[in-house]
Amino acid sequence: MPIVWRTDPDYEATRRRMVWNERIPNRFPDVIVSVTSDADVVDAVKLARSRGLRIAVRAGGHSWIGTSLRDGGMLIDLSRLNGVTVDVAARTAVAQPAIKNTELVAALAQHELAFPAGHCPTVAIGGYLLAGGQGWNQGGWGIACSNVLAIDLVNADGELITADAQHNSDLLWAARGGGPGFPGVILRYHLRLYPAPKVIMQCLYVYPLELIEGIVPWLAELVPSLPSSVEQLLLLALPPPRVARQLGGRPQRYLTLWPLAYGDSAAETAAALAALDTCPVLDQALVRQVNTPVSFDDLFAIEAAVFPEGHRYDVGIIWSDADPTPVLSGLRDRLAQAPSLKSEILVAVTPPPTIDPSAPEMAYSMAAPLYVGCYSVWDNAAEDEANERWHRETLKSLEPITRGHYMGETDLLASPTRAAESLAPGVWERLQTIRRRYDPQGLFYGHIGQA
Numbered sequence: 510m511p512i513v514w515r516t517d518p519d520y521e522a523t524r525r526r527m528v529w530n531e532r533i534p535n536r537f538p539d540v541i542v543s544v545t546s547d548a549d550v551v552d553a554v555k556l557a558r559s560r561g562l563r564i565a566v567r568a569g570g571h572s573w574i575g576t577s578l579r580d581g582g583m584l585i586d587l588s589r590l591n592g593v594t595v596d597v598a599a600r601t602a603v604a605q606p607a608i609k610n611t612e613l614v615a616a617l618a619q620h621e622l623a624f625p626a627g628h629c630p631t632v633a634i635g636g637y638l639l640a641g642g643q644g645w646n647q648g649g650w651g652i653a654c655s656n657v658l659a660i661d662l663v664n665a666d667g668e669l670i671t672a673d674a675q676h677n678s679d680l681l682w683a684a685r686g687g688g689p690g691f692p693g694v695i696l697r698y699h700l701r702l703y704p705a706p707k708v709i710m711q712c713l714y715v716y717p718l719e720l721i722e723g724i725v726p727w728l729a730e731l732v733p734s735l736p737s738s739v740e741q742l743l744l745l746a747l748p749p750p751r752v753a754r755q756l757g758g759r760p761q762r763y764l765t766l767w768p769l770a771y772g773d774s775a776a777e778t779a780a781a782l783a784a785l786d787t788c789p790v791l792d793q794a795l796v797r798q799v800n801t802p803v804s805f806d807d808l809f810a811i812e813a814a815v816f817p818e819g820h821r822y823d824v825g826i827i828w829s830d831a832d833p834t835p836v837l838s839g840l841r842d843r844l845a846q847a848p849s850l851k852s853e854i855l856v857a858v859t860p861p862p863t864i865d866p867s868a869p870e871m872a873y874s875m876a877a878p879l880y881v882g883c884y885s886v887w888d889n890a891a892e893d894e895a896n897e898r899w900h901r902e903t904l905k906s907l908e909p910i911t912r913g914h915y916m917g918e919t920d921l922l923a924s925p926t927r928a929a930e931s932l933a934p935g936v937w938e939r940l941q942t943i944r945r946r947y948d949p950q951g952l953f954y955g956h957i958g959q960a
């Protein structure tokens with residue numbers, strides 16, 4: 510297995526490949542080990558133990574803050590572990606951690622099966638499921654980690670073990686949304702699958718930002734009555750390139766309402782989306798596209814345009830109980846001062862979360878009716894300071910209404926209690942107890958920057 514030490518000539522290129530965000534942290538592992546098999550992972554863990562090195566893990570490298578890069582220690586790069594096998598009869602799959610969302614969705618589609626894979630084409634399931642996993646058709650299929658039935662992992666003793674409902678069940682609980690501080694290397698996720706929807710239908714409405722106050726109260730009132738098969742997102746952002754061409758003029762941000770419905774027929778999905786075509790200011794929509802059938806490939810292409818590669822990102826997502834209208838009005842005003850026109854806000858107005866008694870036991874435990882994502886996006890390192898300041902101040906302006914954070918897309922380095930604030934009360938403490946039990950020497954790095 511390739512082992513790259515800090516003094517090796519290809520060290521810096523290898524290190525930089527570990528992080529998708531162009532804003533690569535100045536943290537330097539002693540050694541980066543690229544594994545291709547279970548046995549490699551066992552060997553790597555034993556090597557780290559023998560050298561007194563702590564271990565960090567990387568699957569798809571999409572942590573916005575590059576949590577896998579630590580100062581010192583060993584980084585185990587799993588990126589070649591990206592296979593999947595499907596048991597069609599049992600409607601389950603066994604997937605390796607570095608499989609990307611697009612690869613997983615394509616493999617399952619061959620069998621007319623599906624999984625709530627994440628929205629971005631290139632995110633890998635390794636970190637996504639540990640974070641919780643906000644994926645496609647979440648209303649129908651649940652938060653992605655609730656569909657993890659078991660995991661196979663290498664523990665701190667270098668042993669290959671399984672965690673399921675009967676064995677090491679607290680490790681399975683931790684893997685379902687406990688975040689990037691897991692005490693082991695997960696080799697395989699055993700996943701529950703669903704019949705693939707026969708139809709995915711999309712609508713797209715683009716409005717001037719000035720109409721926020723005319724749209725958001727209507728949407729907030731409508732949302733509780735929408736079928737759970739409907740997913741909708743509000744974007745305060747530059748429009749996708751195809752829509753931008755339609756709008757012409759100089760580049761500027763708009764309010765885009767993007768609803769989707771999953772179902773068995775065009776009639777069913779169109780009916781599910783019908784209420785979204787009743788906005789009181791519909792006649793002022795600059796773009797109105799209703800009931801367009803789309804594939805997962807189409808959806809991934811849209812997401813790839815929303816989060817372009819090769820950029821510098823600062824990202825924060827909060828959960829809130831606040832009235833969405835003043836929140837969005839305030840964010841519109843803040844966006845007007847953003848140093849980069851590429852910076853954007855994504856908002857999901859959802860029904861109040863309910864506790865599903867049939868849901869599996871899981872660490873994932875933070876949710877509220879309003880989900881606000883602030884994505885600061887820019888091109889050059891010379892613009893870091895201005896953009897980082899704007900981002901920090903924007904999230905600060907949201908503090909009074911912040912109930913909690915989303916573990917998968919929050920900046921854990923912003924506060925030593927940020928991971929705890931991304932979980933329900935008591936969950937962080939239980940996670941730490943599990944870490945101490947399975948990894949008493951602290952061989953595996955915990956959540957970065959946490960007390």
Ligand SMILES: Cc1cc2nc3c(=O)[nH]c(=O)nc-3n(C[C@H](O)[C@H](O)[C@H](O)COP(=O)(O)OP(=O)(O)OC[C@H]3O[C@@H](n4cnc5c(N)ncnc54)[C@H](O)[C@@H]3O)c2cc1C
Pocket residue numbers: 529565566567568569570571572573575576577578587606627628629631632633634635636637638639640641642643644688689690691693694695696816917918
């Ligand atoms: C463009 C983009 C779009 C995104 N969209 C979404 C989205 O739609 N929904 C959503 O929920 N999230 C989304 N995210 C966030 C993403 O899910 C998290 O950043 C996630 O951690 C990425 O997983 P990864 O394996 O690619 O990242 P990595 O950086 O490789 O992993 C992150 C951390 O997870 C841990 N880890 C990963 N694999 C393992 C393993 N096998 N064993 C033990 N620990 C492991 C490690 O601590 C690692 O440092 C998005 C991120 C990006 C960059």
